[in-house]
Amino acid sequence: MTLSEENYLKAIYHLEKQYKEGVPTNAIAEEMETKASSVTDMIKKLSGKKVLTHKKYQGARLTEKGLLHAKAVIRKHRLWESFLVEKLNFKWDEVHEVAEQLEHIKSEKLIRELDRFLGYPKTDPHGDPIPDEEGNIQVQEKELLSQLEVGERGICVGVRDSSAAFLQYLDKYGISLGKELAVLHKEAYDESMVVELDGKKITISNQGASNLYLKQK
Amino acid sequence: MTLSEENYLKAIYHLEKQYKEGVPTNAIAEEMETKASSVTDMIKKLSGKKVLTHKKYQGARLTEKGLLHAKAVIRKHRLWESFLVEKLNFKWDEVHEVAEQLEHIKSEKLIRELDRFLGYPKTDPHGDPIPDEEGNIQVQEKELLSQLEVGERGICVGVRDSSAAFLQYLDKYGISLGKELAVLHKEAYDESMVVELDGKKITISNQGASNLYLKQK
DNA sequence: ACAAATTTTTAGTTTTGCCTAAATTTATTT
DNA sequence: AAATAAATTTAGGCAAAACTAAAAATTTGT
Numbered sequence: 001m002t003l004s005e006e007n008y009l010k011a012i013y014h015l016e017k018q019y020k021e022g023v024p025t026n027a028i029a030e031e032m033e034t035k036a037s038s039v040t041d042m043i044k045k046l047s048g049k050k051v052l053t054h055k056k057y058q059g060a061r062l063t064e065k066g067l068l069h070a071k072a073v074i075r076k077h078r079l080w081e082s083f084l085v086e087k088l089n090f091k092w093d094e095v096h097e098v099a100e101q102l103e104h105i106k107s108e109k110l111i112r113e114l115d116r117f118l119g120y121p122k123t124d125p126h127g128d129p130i131p132d133e134e135g136n137i138q139v140q141e142k143e144l145l146s147q148l149e150v151g152e153r154g155i156c157v158g159v160r161d162s163s164a165a166f167l168q169y170l171d172k173y174g175i176s177l178g179k180e181l182a183v184l185h186k187e188a189y190d191e192s193m194v195v196e197l198d199g200k201k202i203t204i205s206n207q208g209a210s211n212l213y214l215k216q217k
Numbered sequence: 218m219t220l221s222e223e224n225y226l227k228a229i230y231h232l233e234k235q236y237k238e239g240v241p242t243n244a245i246a247e248e249m250e251t252k253a254s255s256v257t258d259m260i261k262k263l264s265g266k267k268v269l270t271h272k273k274y275q276g277a278r279l280t281e282k283g284l285l286h287a288k289a290v291i292r293k294h295r296l297w298e299s300f301l302v303e304k305l306n307f308k309w310d311e312v313h314e315v316a317e318q319l320e321h322i323k324s325e326k327l328i329r330e331l332d333r334f335l336g337y338p339k340t341d342p343h344g345d346p347i348p349d350e351e352g353n354i355q356v357q358e359k360e361l362l363s364q365l366e367v368g369e370r371g372i373c374v375g376v377r378d379s380s381a382a383f384l385q386y387l388d389k390y391g392i393s394l395g396k397e398l399a400v401l402h403k404e405a406y407d408e409s410m411v412v413e414l415d416g417k418k419i420t421i422s423n424q425g426a427s428n429l430y431l432k433q434k
Numbered sequence: 435a436c437a438a439a440t441t442t443t444t445a446g447t448t449t450t451g452c453c454t455a456a457a458t459t460t461a462t463t464t
Numbered sequence: 465a466a467a468t469a470a471a472t473t474t475a476g477g478c479a480a481a482a483c484t485a486a487a488a489a490t491t492t493g494t
Binding site for chain 1: 440441442443444445
């Protein structure tokens with residue numbers, strides 16, 4: 001599989017959560033920052049390789065083979081992100097572009113050994129689960145901060161938006177994975193929340209609270 | 218610079234040691250396992266980018282800019298090889314293909330941090346020097362085993378041929394970098410040598426002895 | 435239901451890096 | 465110094481992965 005093909009598989013994999021019956025060409029085009037006609041071309045090529053199926057005008061769906069390959073790429077991406085943060089002093093908002101490159105390196109041994117070297121991590125620096133060699137993904141019970149009620153508490157376990165902008169916003173307020181917080185107040189007008197973190201009160205917009213995952217304490 | 222362009226620079230860099238006044242098109246073609254006409258195309262492109270110069274029918278020479286870029290790629294290659302051996306349990310005959318991929322990853326921070334993480338190694342697993350960030354290469358005094366006289370001794374510091382076949386041949390005879398050996402006998406007929414290593418006598422063909430570097434004890 | 439709007443596909447180009455075949459230049463013989 | 469051989473370049477093409485513009489299919493709105 002080429003770099004470009006792998007990126008399509010990854011994009012379609014992520015979009016399948018949203019589009020249960022066929023991922024539309026336009027959705028893929030937007031995700032890949034390309035044009036719909038390019039997507040059509042690639043879908044034809046990939047369906048020839050049996051990694052996805054498509055009926056004209058009906059979007060794409062990964063086959064079992066395609067799913068496995070997509071998860072293998074995601075496994076590599078998340079292991080490399082872990083490596084960058086754990087061993088090379090990268091911050092969680094700096095790892096994405098480099099991991100986008102590293103995820104395409106071809107070597108079974110490399111990934112097996114990297115996994116061992118890192119101590120078989122279960123999640124990456126953003127809290128996303130790392131698929132195992134067979135493509136199994138352990139799903140963690142979690143909910144968005146925005147869904148908590150006043151008085152409830154939880155521990156930060158992941159982000160829904162892993163853009164550098166959001167991650168830096170969290171850094172600024174001292175929010176990182178593993179920290180506990182409690183909801184003190186919810187503003188009816190704009191859905192912003194006042195939460196307690198490390199004994200301090202901080203206010204988080206609804207947009208922020210809708211992108212931070214917690215697990216029930 | 219694309220992956221292909223970087224591979225050309227690297228090939229030309231290595232060939233410049235052999236061809237002091239312009240690396241011939243055919244030599245590059247052979248090194249790159251491609252055709253001379255493809256090389257001509259690429260040379261034109263690269264000279265447009267000012268990383269090399271060429272006069273028609275006169276071969277190619279790297280400019281200062283091209284030299285720096287080539288050495289940067291080689292630095293990455295050798296740092297990754299060191300990482301694979303030191304941290305990921307790769308053997309010295311297994312690192313080449315993976316490092317060929319990893320050397321093209323673009324991130325200054327990645328390489329700076331990798332270098333630090335490895336403790337600023339001076340040589341890679343084959344004994345080749347690792348250029349520093351400015352492209353300086355520390356040259357080590359060394360000579361081929363085949364050039365030693367009977368009675369002389371030395372410490373293995375590098376290989377001239379880093380093919381898996383040669384490295385496995387060395388493994389089989391217990392020869393690795395850092396080991397000391399002494400020349401006991403030289404066969405006049407075929408130039409093969411009997412050397413002492415770890416108290417045992419082993420015979421090495423001229424071909425083998427012509428690819429192992431030692432430093433004077 | 436059917437016209438309008440949207441989505442998707444088709445057709446025809448472009449660029450990169452490679453190829454073959456042919457032409458040209460340089461090097462080697464005699 | 466030709467003639468031949470070898471090396472190099474030119475010319476014309478191909479495949480991958482993108483693009484634009486236009487055609488076709490599907491969905492939506494009234």
